Amino acid sequence: MKRSYDAFTLIEILVTVGLISILAAATILAINPSVAFSKSRNASRWNGVRAIHSGIEQxxxxxNDIDTLLEGDGSPIANCVDGTTVITDVPxxxxxQIDLDAVLVGSDQAYIVEIPRDPSATSGGDTGYRICLFGQQSxxxxxxxxxxxxxxVIxxxxxxxxxxxxxxxxxxxxxGTNDTSLLGGTAFNSTDTTLTLGTSFNNSIHLFLNFQNLDIPQGATITNATLDLVVTTVSGSNVNVDLMTYPDHDTSPPTNSTSFNSLESGLDEIVVDWNSVPSGGWGTPISSPDISALIQSHIDDPTWTPGSDILIWVGNDGSDAWSGISVTSGDFSGSEDKPTLSIDFEYYP
Known part of the structure; x- marks a missing residue:
């Protein structure tokens, strides 16, 4: 006689396994529910940053130009290394802060349905998301x-x-004409091996120095800049001059008194005073005060490109009857003694 054995059916086994899984999940959730909720919120955040990034890419x-993405006060959005700009969905x-709702949702063509909000964002314009510029060049x-x-990290x-x-x-x-001087508005010179800072018998001496091929990225931060010269002779003391630049890059230096006066009338408004220019004997190196502000105004210009030129003006009002310091020019035989523009700068690639 055959014996009969009781056993679980396949359906009973599957039901049991399913119940165990449900109970296990419920137990884990009951023991540490915050982790599960945090993961869920992070998943929502991933969707949010992807949606915003995709909308801007489109x-x-x-x-459209990324340079037109401006903060509320009109300044560019932050560089990622320096910080971030708050994304808002209200003007x-x-x-x-930047209102991306006006750019991606309320524009002529909507790129996303709405600006996502971080799960923990409170009421108000701050969506909880941030934007920044990832490198000045790219x-x-x-x-x-x-x-x-x-x-x-999301x-x-x-x-x-x-x-x-x-x-x-x-x-x-x-x-040659990369460094030119004008005395009293009429005496033009571009070939002397020396240049004079100061005045001559109540006549101002004005110089234009053209520095070419400045390999500086647009938007870089100028940390220090000086005009470095080498003295040849001293004709007086208490030399005071001003330094300015011509605002248009790659402007050719003047070639006669007429073009010299024309360029001088169009100088930038930024001025650096160089008072009591130090003197010394032949071969004494002298450096101007920091002229970072002059150089920065060019580098910040949207039209600036690496390799552009900057034209620097050096002059005064002629108030000193006779006070001058002669320095080597671009036509001087020793290249190491010619006028030099030294610039320290920082940038993000």
Whole structure:
């Protein structure tokens, strides 16, 4: 006689396994529900940064310029290494905030349905998301969720922002008309081996020095800049001069008194005073005060490109009857002694 054995059917086994799984999930959730909720909120944040980044990328593909993404006060959005700009979904005039709703949603062509809001964002314009410029040269944008949880870094793209690069250049003025001088408004010279700073018998001496091929990225930060000269003779003491630049890059130096006077009338408004210019014997090097402000005005100009030229003017009002210091010019035989523009700068690649 055969014995009969009781056993679980396949359906009973599957039901049991399913119940165990449900109970296990419920137990885990009951023991540590915050982790599950944090992961869920982070997932929402990933969707948010992707949506904003995708919308801006499409906006750029349609021919829009990233330089027009401005904060409420009209300044550019932050560089990622320096900080971030708050993304809002309401009009703002505040520094450090940008209304992307007007760009991506309320524009002629909507790029996303609405600006996402971070799960922890409170009421108000701050969406909880941030934007910054990812490198000055590439001009890519990075979207981040700073309130992410569980130490998860949520950014699109996921790359690390580039590190700050420090560099220095020293550009020597060229010969010929790259350095020109004008005495009293009429006596034009471009071939002397020396230049004079100061005045001559109540006549101002004005100089134009053209420094070519300045390999500095647009938007770099000028940390220090000086005009370096080498003394040949001293004709008086208490020499005071002003330094300015011509605002248009790559402007040719003047070739006669007429063009000299024309360029001088169009100088930039930024002035650096060089009072009591130090003197000394033959071969004494002298350096101007920091002229970073003059150079920065060019580098910040949207039309600036690496390799552009800057034309520097040196002169005064002729108030001193006779007070001058002669220095070597671009036509001087020793290249190491010619007028040199030394610039220290920093930038993000």
């Amino acid at each position: 906006w750029l593909i349609d021919g 703002t005039i505040l520094d450090g 001009k890519r944008i990075l979207i981040s969720a700073p309130d992410s949880e569980l130490e998860e 950014t699109i793209p996921t790359e690390t922002p580039p590190e700050l690069i420090s560099d220095t250049i020293a550009v020597v003025v060229g010969s």
